[in-house]
Amino acid sequence: MERTLTTRLAAVAAAGFLGVSATACDSGEGGDGGNNDQSEASDLKVGLAYDVGGRGDKSFNDSAYRGLQKVEEELGVEEVNDLEPSEGESDSDKVDRLSLMAEQGYDIVFGIGFAYAEPMKEVAPEYPDVNFAIVDEEVEGIDNLTSLVFADEEAAFLAGAAAAYKSEEDHIGFVGGVETPLIKKFEAGYTAGAEHVTPDIEVETSYISQPPDMSGFQDPALGRSTAKGQLDKGADVLYHGAGAAGTGVLEAVVNADAKFVGTDSDQYENASEEQKPHVVTSALKGVDTAVFEFASSVAEGAAQSGVQRFDLADGGVDYATSNTEEIADIEDDLDELKQQIADGEIEVPTKP
The missing domain is CATH 3.40.50.2300 (Response regulator)
Incomplete structure:
Protein backbone atom coordinates (compact mmCIF):
# COMPACT_ATOMS: atom_id res chain seq x y z
CA MET A 1 0.00 0.00 0.00
CA GLU A 2 1.29 3.50 -0.82
CA ARG A 3 2.33 5.50 2.20
CA THR A 4 0.37 8.61 3.14
CA LEU A 5 2.13 11.96 2.81
CA THR A 6 2.26 12.35 6.59
CA THR A 7 3.94 8.97 6.97
CA ARG A 8 6.40 9.71 4.21
CA LEU A 9 7.33 13.10 5.65
CA ALA A 10 7.87 11.59 9.05
CA ALA A 11 10.15 8.99 7.53
CA VAL A 12 12.13 11.65 5.66
CA ALA A 13 12.56 13.77 8.78
CA ALA A 14 13.55 10.76 10.89
CA ALA A 15 16.15 9.72 8.32
CA GLY A 16 17.98 12.93 9.00
CA PHE A 17 19.46 13.33 5.52
CA LEU A 18 17.64 16.61 5.00
CA GLY A 19 19.38 18.35 7.84
CA VAL A 20 16.35 20.56 8.58
CA SER A 21 17.03 22.71 11.62
CA ALA A 22 14.93 22.29 14.73
CA THR A 23 13.83 25.92 14.63
CA ALA A 24 12.27 25.28 11.24
CA CYS A 25 9.57 23.24 12.94
CA ASP A 26 7.94 26.05 14.90
CA SER A 27 5.01 26.47 12.53
CA GLY A 28 3.64 23.04 11.74
CA GLU A 29 1.17 24.73 9.39
CA GLY A 30 1.63 24.45 5.62
CA GLY A 31 2.49 27.79 4.03
CA ASP A 32 1.83 29.91 7.13
CA GLY A 33 4.69 32.20 6.14
CA ALA A 151 21.34 31.44 -21.57
CA ASP A 152 23.98 28.80 -20.85
CA GLU A 153 24.82 28.57 -24.53
CA GLU A 154 25.97 32.22 -24.58
CA ALA A 155 28.48 31.76 -21.77
CA ALA A 156 29.56 28.48 -23.35
CA PHE A 157 30.18 30.30 -26.66
CA LEU A 158 32.71 32.52 -24.89
CA ALA A 159 34.22 29.43 -23.25
CA GLY A 160 34.64 27.84 -26.68
CA ALA A 161 36.18 30.99 -28.09
CA ALA A 162 38.65 31.15 -25.19
CA ALA A 163 39.53 27.48 -25.69
CA ALA A 164 40.16 28.04 -29.39
CA TYR A 165 42.36 31.06 -28.73
CA LYS A 166 44.42 29.09 -26.20
CA SER A 167 44.69 25.79 -28.04
CA GLU A 168 48.10 25.21 -29.61
CA GLU A 169 46.87 22.15 -31.50
CA ASP A 170 43.50 23.47 -32.72
CA HIS A 171 42.09 20.49 -30.84
CA ILE A 172 39.86 20.93 -27.78
CA GLY A 173 37.33 18.93 -25.77
CA PHE A 174 33.97 19.13 -24.03
CA VAL A 175 33.03 16.77 -21.19
CA GLY A 176 29.31 16.68 -20.43
CA GLY A 177 28.04 15.13 -17.23
CA VAL A 178 24.77 13.60 -18.46
CA GLU A 179 23.42 13.90 -22.00
CA THR A 180 20.36 16.02 -21.27
CA PRO A 181 18.87 18.92 -23.31
CA LEU A 182 20.36 21.40 -20.82
CA ILE A 183 23.92 20.10 -21.15
CA LYS A 184 23.53 19.87 -24.93
CA LYS A 185 23.11 23.67 -24.79
CA PHE A 186 26.59 23.87 -23.23
CA GLU A 187 27.99 21.66 -25.99
CA ALA A 188 26.27 23.67 -28.73
CA GLY A 189 27.49 27.03 -27.49
CA TYR A 190 31.03 25.80 -26.83
CA THR A 191 31.43 24.25 -30.26
CA ALA A 192 29.96 27.32 -31.97
CA GLY A 193 32.31 29.65 -30.11
CA ALA A 194 35.35 27.57 -30.92
CA GLU A 195 34.44 27.30 -34.60
CA HIS A 196 33.76 31.04 -34.77
CA VAL A 197 37.42 31.62 -33.85
CA THR A 198 38.95 28.61 -35.64
CA PRO A 199 36.56 27.19 -38.26
CA ASP A 200 38.46 23.93 -38.75
CA ILE A 201 39.11 23.24 -35.04
CA GLU A 202 38.64 19.66 -33.84
CA VAL A 203 36.26 19.31 -30.88
CA GLU A 204 36.11 16.10 -28.84
CA THR A 205 32.73 15.58 -27.17
CA SER A 206 32.05 12.99 -24.48
CA TYR A 207 29.23 12.40 -21.99
CA ILE A 208 30.03 10.61 -18.76
CA SER A 209 26.61 8.97 -18.38
CA GLN A 210 23.21 8.74 -20.04
CA PRO A 211 19.81 9.40 -18.41
CA PRO A 212 18.47 8.13 -16.08
CA ASP A 213 21.98 7.51 -14.73
CA MET A 214 22.95 10.85 -13.14
CA SER A 215 26.39 9.74 -11.91
CA GLY A 216 27.98 11.90 -14.59
CA PHE A 217 27.24 14.94 -12.42
CA GLN A 218 28.77 13.60 -9.23
CA ASP A 219 31.65 11.19 -9.85
CA PRO A 220 35.08 12.90 -10.14
CA ALA A 221 36.76 9.58 -11.02
CA LEU A 222 34.54 9.22 -14.10
CA GLY A 223 35.18 12.85 -14.98
CA ARG A 224 38.92 12.26 -14.70
CA SER A 225 38.94 9.13 -16.89
CA THR A 226 36.67 10.71 -19.51
CA ALA A 227 38.88 13.78 -19.69
CA LYS A 228 42.02 11.65 -19.94
CA GLY A 229 40.56 9.94 -22.99
CA GLN A 230 40.18 13.29 -24.76
CA LEU A 231 43.64 14.46 -23.71
CA ASP A 232 45.14 11.22 -24.97
CA LYS A 233 43.58 11.96 -28.37
CA GLY A 234 45.40 15.29 -28.52
CA ALA A 235 42.96 17.83 -27.08
CA ASP A 236 44.86 20.48 -25.13
CA VAL A 237 42.01 22.58 -23.68
CA LEU A 238 38.97 21.02 -21.97
CA TYR A 239 35.65 22.55 -20.88
CA HIS A 240 33.03 20.70 -18.87
CA GLY A 241 29.37 20.77 -17.96
CA ALA A 242 29.60 18.02 -15.38
CA GLY A 243 29.00 19.48 -11.94
CA ALA A 244 31.04 17.79 -9.23
CA ALA A 245 32.55 15.39 -11.79
CA GLY A 246 34.25 18.44 -13.26
CA THR A 247 36.76 18.37 -10.41
CA GLY A 248 38.06 15.15 -11.95
CA VAL A 249 38.29 16.83 -15.35
CA LEU A 250 40.50 19.52 -13.83
CA GLU A 251 42.71 16.89 -12.18
CA ALA A 252 43.24 15.16 -15.54
CA VAL A 253 44.07 18.48 -17.21
CA VAL A 254 46.66 19.32 -14.56
CA ASN A 255 48.23 15.87 -14.84
CA ALA A 256 48.55 16.34 -18.60
CA ASP A 257 49.85 19.92 -18.29
CA ALA A 258 46.95 21.09 -20.46
CA LYS A 259 44.42 23.92 -20.05
CA PHE A 260 40.96 23.99 -18.46
CA VAL A 261 37.81 26.09 -18.77
CA GLY A 262 35.43 25.89 -15.82
CA THR A 263 31.67 26.24 -15.66
CA ASP A 264 28.93 27.97 -13.63
CA SER A 265 31.30 29.24 -10.89
CA ASP A 266 34.73 30.85 -11.20
CA GLN A 267 36.74 27.67 -10.88
CA TYR A 268 40.03 29.55 -10.76
CA GLU A 269 38.98 30.96 -7.40
CA ASN A 270 38.30 27.54 -5.86
CA ALA A 271 41.19 25.69 -7.52
CA SER A 272 44.30 24.67 -5.61
CA GLU A 273 47.51 26.64 -6.10
CA GLU A 274 48.83 23.82 -8.28
CA GLN A 275 45.69 23.90 -10.43
CA LYS A 276 45.22 27.66 -10.83
CA PRO A 277 47.71 28.20 -13.68
CA HIS A 278 45.78 25.69 -15.80
CA VAL A 279 42.40 27.44 -15.47
CA VAL A 280 42.07 29.85 -18.39
CA THR A 281 38.59 31.12 -17.51
CA SER A 282 35.13 29.86 -16.53
CA ALA A 283 31.71 30.27 -18.10
CA LEU A 284 29.80 32.02 -15.32
CA LYS A 285 26.16 31.45 -14.50
CA GLY A 286 24.53 33.76 -11.98
CA VAL A 287 22.57 31.20 -9.99
CA ASP A 311 21.63 36.21 -20.35
CA LEU A 312 24.77 38.06 -21.41
CA ALA A 313 22.89 41.28 -22.09
CA ASP A 314 21.74 41.60 -18.48
CA GLY A 315 24.82 40.04 -16.87
CA GLY A 316 23.08 36.80 -15.97
CA VAL A 317 25.87 34.83 -17.64
CA ASP A 318 29.44 35.91 -18.35
CA TYR A 319 33.05 34.72 -18.36
CA ALA A 320 35.64 34.94 -15.57
CA THR A 321 38.75 37.12 -15.69
CA SER A 322 40.41 36.03 -12.43
CA ASN A 323 43.44 34.40 -14.06
CA THR A 324 44.86 37.60 -15.44
CA GLU A 325 47.95 35.92 -16.85
CA GLU A 326 45.87 33.63 -19.07
CA ILE A 327 43.04 35.98 -19.98
CA ALA A 328 44.92 39.24 -20.62
CA ASP A 329 45.80 38.55 -24.26
CA ILE A 330 42.29 37.41 -25.25
CA GLU A 331 40.05 39.55 -23.02
CA ASP A 332 39.47 42.26 -25.65
CA ASP A 333 38.50 39.60 -28.21
CA LEU A 334 36.11 37.92 -25.78
CA ASP A 335 34.55 41.25 -24.82
CA GLU A 336 33.95 42.02 -28.49
CA LEU A 337 32.23 38.65 -28.98
CA LYS A 338 30.26 39.21 -25.79
CA GLN A 339 28.97 42.54 -27.09
CA GLN A 340 28.08 41.06 -30.48
CA ILE A 341 26.02 38.35 -28.77
CA ALA A 342 24.31 40.88 -26.50
CA ASP A 343 23.50 43.06 -29.52
CA GLY A 344 22.08 40.12 -31.47
CA GLU A 345 24.81 40.21 -34.11
CA ILE A 346 25.84 36.66 -33.21
CA GLU A 347 23.04 34.15 -32.69
CA VAL A 348 24.22 31.29 -30.50
CA PRO A 349 22.66 27.86 -31.14
CA THR A 350 21.03 25.89 -28.32
CA LYS A 351 21.40 22.52 -30.02
CA PRO A 352 24.57 20.93 -31.49
Whole structure:
Protein backbone atom coordinates (compact mmCIF):
# COMPACT_ATOMS: atom_id res chain seq x y z
CA MET A 1 0.00 0.00 0.00
CA GLU A 2 1.29 3.50 -0.82
CA ARG A 3 2.33 5.50 2.20
CA THR A 4 0.37 8.61 3.14
CA LEU A 5 2.13 11.96 2.81
CA THR A 6 2.26 12.35 6.59
CA THR A 7 3.94 8.97 6.97
CA ARG A 8 6.40 9.71 4.21
CA LEU A 9 7.33 13.10 5.65
CA ALA A 10 7.87 11.59 9.05
CA ALA A 11 10.15 8.99 7.53
CA VAL A 12 12.13 11.65 5.66
CA ALA A 13 12.56 13.77 8.78
CA ALA A 14 13.55 10.76 10.89
CA ALA A 15 16.15 9.72 8.32
CA GLY A 16 17.98 12.93 9.00
CA PHE A 17 19.46 13.33 5.52
CA LEU A 18 17.64 16.61 5.00
CA GLY A 19 19.38 18.35 7.84
CA VAL A 20 16.35 20.56 8.58
CA SER A 21 17.03 22.71 11.62
CA ALA A 22 14.93 22.29 14.73
CA THR A 23 13.83 25.92 14.63
CA ALA A 24 12.27 25.28 11.24
CA CYS A 25 9.57 23.24 12.94
CA ASP A 26 7.94 26.05 14.90
CA SER A 27 5.01 26.47 12.53
CA GLY A 28 3.64 23.04 11.74
CA GLU A 29 1.17 24.73 9.39
CA GLY A 30 1.63 24.45 5.62
CA GLY A 31 2.49 27.79 4.03
CA ASP A 32 1.83 29.91 7.13
CA GLY A 33 4.69 32.20 6.14
CA GLY A 34 3.19 33.05 2.75
CA ASN A 35 1.78 36.47 3.74
CA ASN A 36 4.97 38.27 2.79
CA ASP A 37 3.43 41.70 2.23
CA GLN A 38 3.37 42.11 6.00
CA SER A 39 6.58 40.17 6.72
CA GLU A 40 9.97 41.65 7.42
CA ALA A 41 12.77 39.97 5.52
CA SER A 42 14.29 38.77 8.76
CA ASP A 43 11.12 36.81 9.50
CA LEU A 44 11.27 34.86 6.26
CA LYS A 45 12.17 31.18 6.22
CA VAL A 46 14.15 30.23 3.12
CA GLY A 47 14.91 26.67 2.07
CA LEU A 48 17.02 25.43 -0.82
CA ALA A 49 17.27 21.87 -2.14
CA TYR A 50 20.37 20.98 -4.15
CA ASP A 51 20.71 19.12 -7.41
CA VAL A 52 22.79 15.95 -7.86
CA GLY A 53 26.26 16.42 -6.41
CA GLY A 54 25.13 18.78 -3.65
CA ARG A 55 27.11 21.55 -2.05
CA GLY A 56 30.85 21.30 -2.62
CA ASP A 57 30.71 20.69 -6.39
CA LYS A 58 32.69 23.95 -6.94
CA SER A 59 30.24 24.75 -9.72
CA PHE A 60 26.45 24.90 -10.07
CA ASN A 61 25.31 23.99 -6.56
CA ASP A 62 27.99 26.10 -4.91
CA SER A 63 26.76 29.11 -6.86
CA ALA A 64 23.27 28.53 -5.43
CA TYR A 65 24.78 28.32 -1.95
CA ARG A 66 26.48 31.69 -2.42
CA GLY A 67 23.08 33.14 -3.26
CA LEU A 68 21.63 31.66 -0.09
CA GLN A 69 24.49 33.14 1.95
CA LYS A 70 23.77 36.52 0.40
CA VAL A 71 20.08 36.18 1.33
CA GLU A 72 21.10 35.55 4.90
CA GLU A 73 23.71 38.30 5.10
CA GLU A 74 22.24 41.12 3.02
CA LEU A 75 18.52 40.62 3.60
CA GLY A 76 19.04 39.73 7.24
CA VAL A 77 17.06 36.49 6.92
CA GLU A 78 17.62 34.63 10.18
CA GLU A 79 16.41 31.21 9.11
CA VAL A 80 17.85 29.65 5.98
CA ASN A 81 18.51 26.00 5.23
CA ASP A 82 20.18 24.12 2.40
CA LEU A 83 19.22 20.51 1.87
CA GLU A 84 21.39 17.82 0.32
CA PRO A 85 20.12 15.17 -2.13
CA SER A 86 20.12 11.56 -1.08
CA GLU A 87 22.11 8.97 -3.02
CA GLY A 88 20.14 7.44 -5.86
CA GLU A 89 17.04 9.43 -5.00
CA SER A 90 13.80 9.39 -6.99
CA ASP A 91 11.23 12.07 -7.81
CA SER A 92 9.31 10.81 -4.79
CA ASP A 93 12.22 11.77 -2.55
CA LYS A 94 12.25 15.26 -4.05
CA VAL A 95 8.49 15.56 -3.53
CA ASP A 96 8.95 14.60 0.11
CA ARG A 97 11.74 17.15 0.56
CA LEU A 98 9.76 20.01 -0.98
CA SER A 99 6.59 19.05 0.91
CA LEU A 100 8.44 18.87 4.20
CA MET A 101 9.74 22.42 3.83
CA ALA A 102 6.28 23.67 2.90
CA GLU A 103 4.73 21.87 5.88
CA GLN A 104 7.32 23.42 8.17
CA GLY A 105 6.36 26.93 7.16
CA TYR A 106 9.08 27.91 4.73
CA ASP A 107 8.12 31.05 2.82
CA ILE A 108 10.52 30.45 -0.07
CA VAL A 109 11.55 27.05 -1.42
CA PHE A 110 14.17 26.69 -4.16
CA GLY A 111 14.70 23.55 -6.24
CA ILE A 112 18.17 23.74 -7.78
CA GLY A 113 18.23 21.91 -11.09
CA PHE A 114 15.93 20.69 -13.85
CA ALA A 115 15.34 17.42 -11.98
CA TYR A 116 12.94 19.27 -9.69
CA ALA A 117 10.51 20.08 -12.51
CA GLU A 118 8.04 17.22 -12.00
CA PRO A 119 8.24 17.31 -8.18
CA MET A 120 7.59 21.06 -8.27
CA LYS A 121 4.56 20.57 -10.50
CA GLU A 122 3.18 18.15 -7.93
CA VAL A 123 3.98 20.07 -4.76
CA ALA A 124 3.60 23.78 -5.56
CA PRO A 125 -0.16 23.73 -6.27
CA GLU A 126 -0.72 22.05 -2.89
CA TYR A 127 0.87 25.00 -1.05
CA PRO A 128 -0.33 28.17 -2.82
CA ASP A 129 1.00 30.49 -0.09
CA VAL A 130 4.58 29.25 -0.47
CA ASN A 131 6.82 30.90 -3.06
CA PHE A 132 8.56 28.14 -5.04
CA ALA A 133 11.35 28.69 -7.57
CA ILE A 134 13.13 26.22 -9.84
CA VAL A 135 16.50 26.80 -11.50
CA ASP A 136 17.25 25.58 -15.03
CA GLU A 137 13.79 24.49 -16.13
CA GLU A 138 10.80 26.36 -17.52
CA VAL A 139 7.58 25.40 -15.76
CA GLU A 140 4.62 27.59 -16.61
CA GLY A 141 1.00 27.79 -15.48
CA ILE A 142 1.53 27.54 -11.70
CA ASP A 143 1.04 30.92 -10.02
CA ASN A 144 3.37 30.34 -7.08
CA LEU A 145 6.18 28.69 -9.06
CA THR A 146 8.83 30.85 -10.75
CA SER A 147 11.36 29.53 -13.26
CA LEU A 148 14.90 30.93 -13.17
CA VAL A 149 16.60 30.04 -16.45
CA PHE A 150 19.88 31.01 -18.11
CA ALA A 151 21.34 31.44 -21.57
CA ASP A 152 23.98 28.80 -20.85
CA GLU A 153 24.82 28.57 -24.53
CA GLU A 154 25.97 32.22 -24.58
CA ALA A 155 28.48 31.76 -21.77
CA ALA A 156 29.56 28.48 -23.35
CA PHE A 157 30.18 30.30 -26.66
CA LEU A 158 32.71 32.52 -24.89
CA ALA A 159 34.22 29.43 -23.25
CA GLY A 160 34.64 27.84 -26.68
CA ALA A 161 36.18 30.99 -28.09
CA ALA A 162 38.65 31.15 -25.19
CA ALA A 163 39.53 27.48 -25.69
CA ALA A 164 40.16 28.04 -29.39
CA TYR A 165 42.36 31.06 -28.73
CA LYS A 166 44.42 29.09 -26.20
CA SER A 167 44.69 25.79 -28.04
CA GLU A 168 48.10 25.21 -29.61
CA GLU A 169 46.87 22.15 -31.50
CA ASP A 170 43.50 23.47 -32.72
CA HIS A 171 42.09 20.49 -30.84
CA ILE A 172 39.86 20.93 -27.78
CA GLY A 173 37.33 18.93 -25.77
CA PHE A 174 33.97 19.13 -24.03
CA VAL A 175 33.03 16.77 -21.19
CA GLY A 176 29.31 16.68 -20.43
CA GLY A 177 28.04 15.13 -17.23
CA VAL A 178 24.77 13.60 -18.46
CA GLU A 179 23.42 13.90 -22.00
CA THR A 180 20.36 16.02 -21.27
CA PRO A 181 18.87 18.92 -23.31
CA LEU A 182 20.36 21.40 -20.82
CA ILE A 183 23.92 20.10 -21.15
CA LYS A 184 23.53 19.87 -24.93
CA LYS A 185 23.11 23.67 -24.79
CA PHE A 186 26.59 23.87 -23.23
CA GLU A 187 27.99 21.66 -25.99
CA ALA A 188 26.27 23.67 -28.73
CA GLY A 189 27.49 27.03 -27.49
CA TYR A 190 31.03 25.80 -26.83
CA THR A 191 31.43 24.25 -30.26
CA ALA A 192 29.96 27.32 -31.97
CA GLY A 193 32.31 29.65 -30.11
CA ALA A 194 35.35 27.57 -30.92
CA GLU A 195 34.44 27.30 -34.60
CA HIS A 196 33.76 31.04 -34.77
CA VAL A 197 37.42 31.62 -33.85
CA THR A 198 38.95 28.61 -35.64
CA PRO A 199 36.56 27.19 -38.26
CA ASP A 200 38.46 23.93 -38.75
CA ILE A 201 39.11 23.24 -35.04
CA GLU A 202 38.64 19.66 -33.84
CA VAL A 203 36.26 19.31 -30.88
CA GLU A 204 36.11 16.10 -28.84
CA THR A 205 32.73 15.58 -27.17
CA SER A 206 32.05 12.99 -24.48
CA TYR A 207 29.23 12.40 -21.99
CA ILE A 208 30.03 10.61 -18.76
CA SER A 209 26.61 8.97 -18.38
CA GLN A 210 23.21 8.74 -20.04
CA PRO A 211 19.81 9.40 -18.41
CA PRO A 212 18.47 8.13 -16.08
CA ASP A 213 21.98 7.51 -14.73
CA MET A 214 22.95 10.85 -13.14
CA SER A 215 26.39 9.74 -11.91
CA GLY A 216 27.98 11.90 -14.59
CA PHE A 217 27.24 14.94 -12.42
CA GLN A 218 28.77 13.60 -9.23
CA ASP A 219 31.65 11.19 -9.85
CA PRO A 220 35.08 12.90 -10.14
CA ALA A 221 36.76 9.58 -11.02
CA LEU A 222 34.54 9.22 -14.10
CA GLY A 223 35.18 12.85 -14.98
CA ARG A 224 38.92 12.26 -14.70
CA SER A 225 38.94 9.13 -16.89
CA THR A 226 36.67 10.71 -19.51
CA ALA A 227 38.88 13.78 -19.69
CA LYS A 228 42.02 11.65 -19.94
CA GLY A 229 40.56 9.94 -22.99
CA GLN A 230 40.18 13.29 -24.76
CA LEU A 231 43.64 14.46 -23.71
CA ASP A 232 45.14 11.22 -24.97
CA LYS A 233 43.58 11.96 -28.37
CA GLY A 234 45.40 15.29 -28.52
CA ALA A 235 42.96 17.83 -27.08
CA ASP A 236 44.86 20.48 -25.13
CA VAL A 237 42.01 22.58 -23.68
CA LEU A 238 38.97 21.02 -21.97
CA TYR A 239 35.65 22.55 -20.88
CA HIS A 240 33.03 20.70 -18.87
CA GLY A 241 29.37 20.77 -17.96
CA ALA A 242 29.60 18.02 -15.38
CA GLY A 243 29.00 19.48 -11.94
CA ALA A 244 31.04 17.79 -9.23
CA ALA A 245 32.55 15.39 -11.79
CA GLY A 246 34.25 18.44 -13.26
CA THR A 247 36.76 18.37 -10.41
CA GLY A 248 38.06 15.15 -11.95
CA VAL A 249 38.29 16.83 -15.35
CA LEU A 250 40.50 19.52 -13.83
CA GLU A 251 42.71 16.89 -12.18
CA ALA A 252 43.24 15.16 -15.54
CA VAL A 253 44.07 18.48 -17.21
CA VAL A 254 46.66 19.32 -14.56
CA ASN A 255 48.23 15.87 -14.84
CA ALA A 256 48.55 16.34 -18.60
CA ASP A 257 49.85 19.92 -18.29
CA ALA A 258 46.95 21.09 -20.46
CA LYS A 259 44.42 23.92 -20.05
CA PHE A 260 40.96 23.99 -18.46
CA VAL A 261 37.81 26.09 -18.77
CA GLY A 262 35.43 25.89 -15.82
CA THR A 263 31.67 26.24 -15.66
CA ASP A 264 28.93 27.97 -13.63
CA SER A 265 31.30 29.24 -10.89
CA ASP A 266 34.73 30.85 -11.20
CA GLN A 267 36.74 27.67 -10.88
CA TYR A 268 40.03 29.55 -10.76
CA GLU A 269 38.98 30.96 -7.40
CA ASN A 270 38.30 27.54 -5.86
CA ALA A 271 41.19 25.69 -7.52
CA SER A 272 44.30 24.67 -5.61
CA GLU A 273 47.51 26.64 -6.10
CA GLU A 274 48.83 23.82 -8.28
CA GLN A 275 45.69 23.90 -10.43
CA LYS A 276 45.22 27.66 -10.83
CA PRO A 277 47.71 28.20 -13.68
CA HIS A 278 45.78 25.69 -15.80
CA VAL A 279 42.40 27.44 -15.47
CA VAL A 280 42.07 29.85 -18.39
CA THR A 281 38.59 31.12 -17.51
CA SER A 282 35.13 29.86 -16.53
CA ALA A 283 31.71 30.27 -18.10
CA LEU A 284 29.80 32.02 -15.32
CA LYS A 285 26.16 31.45 -14.50
CA GLY A 286 24.53 33.76 -11.98
CA VAL A 287 22.57 31.20 -9.99
CA ASP A 288 23.61 33.12 -6.88
CA THR A 289 22.18 36.34 -8.32
CA ALA A 290 18.94 34.66 -9.37
CA VAL A 291 18.46 33.13 -5.91
CA PHE A 292 19.11 36.46 -4.20
CA GLU A 293 16.90 38.49 -6.54
CA PHE A 294 13.98 36.11 -6.18
CA ALA A 295 14.22 36.12 -2.39
CA SER A 296 14.47 39.92 -2.44
CA SER A 297 11.32 40.18 -4.55
CA VAL A 298 9.43 38.04 -2.05
CA ALA A 299 10.75 40.09 0.86
CA GLU A 300 9.48 43.23 -0.88
CA GLY A 301 6.02 41.71 -1.29
CA ALA A 302 6.23 41.53 -5.09
CA ALA A 303 7.49 38.04 -5.90
CA GLN A 304 8.88 37.53 -9.39
CA SER A 305 6.59 35.25 -11.37
CA GLY A 306 6.55 33.22 -14.54
CA VAL A 307 9.85 32.66 -16.34
CA GLN A 308 12.79 34.88 -15.39
CA ARG A 309 15.56 34.78 -18.00
CA PHE A 310 19.22 35.66 -17.45
CA ASP A 311 21.63 36.21 -20.35
CA LEU A 312 24.77 38.06 -21.41
CA ALA A 313 22.89 41.28 -22.09
CA ASP A 314 21.74 41.60 -18.48
CA GLY A 315 24.82 40.04 -16.87
CA GLY A 316 23.08 36.80 -15.97
CA VAL A 317 25.87 34.83 -17.64
CA ASP A 318 29.44 35.91 -18.35
CA TYR A 319 33.05 34.72 -18.36
CA ALA A 320 35.64 34.94 -15.57
CA THR A 321 38.75 37.12 -15.69
CA SER A 322 40.41 36.03 -12.43
CA ASN A 323 43.44 34.40 -14.06
CA THR A 324 44.86 37.60 -15.44
CA GLU A 325 47.95 35.92 -16.85
CA GLU A 326 45.87 33.63 -19.07
CA ILE A 327 43.04 35.98 -19.98
CA ALA A 328 44.92 39.24 -20.62
CA ASP A 329 45.80 38.55 -24.26
CA ILE A 330 42.29 37.41 -25.25
CA GLU A 331 40.05 39.55 -23.02
CA ASP A 332 39.47 42.26 -25.65
CA ASP A 333 38.50 39.60 -28.21
CA LEU A 334 36.11 37.92 -25.78
CA ASP A 335 34.55 41.25 -24.82
CA GLU A 336 33.95 42.02 -28.49
CA LEU A 337 32.23 38.65 -28.98
CA LYS A 338 30.26 39.21 -25.79
CA GLN A 339 28.97 42.54 -27.09
CA GLN A 340 28.08 41.06 -30.48
CA ILE A 341 26.02 38.35 -28.77
CA ALA A 342 24.31 40.88 -26.50
CA ASP A 343 23.50 43.06 -29.52
CA GLY A 344 22.08 40.12 -31.47
CA GLU A 345 24.81 40.21 -34.11
CA ILE A 346 25.84 36.66 -33.21
CA GLU A 347 23.04 34.15 -32.69
CA VAL A 348 24.22 31.29 -30.50
CA PRO A 349 22.66 27.86 -31.14
CA THR A 350 21.03 25.89 -28.32
CA LYS A 351 21.40 22.52 -30.02
CA PRO A 352 24.57 20.93 -31.49
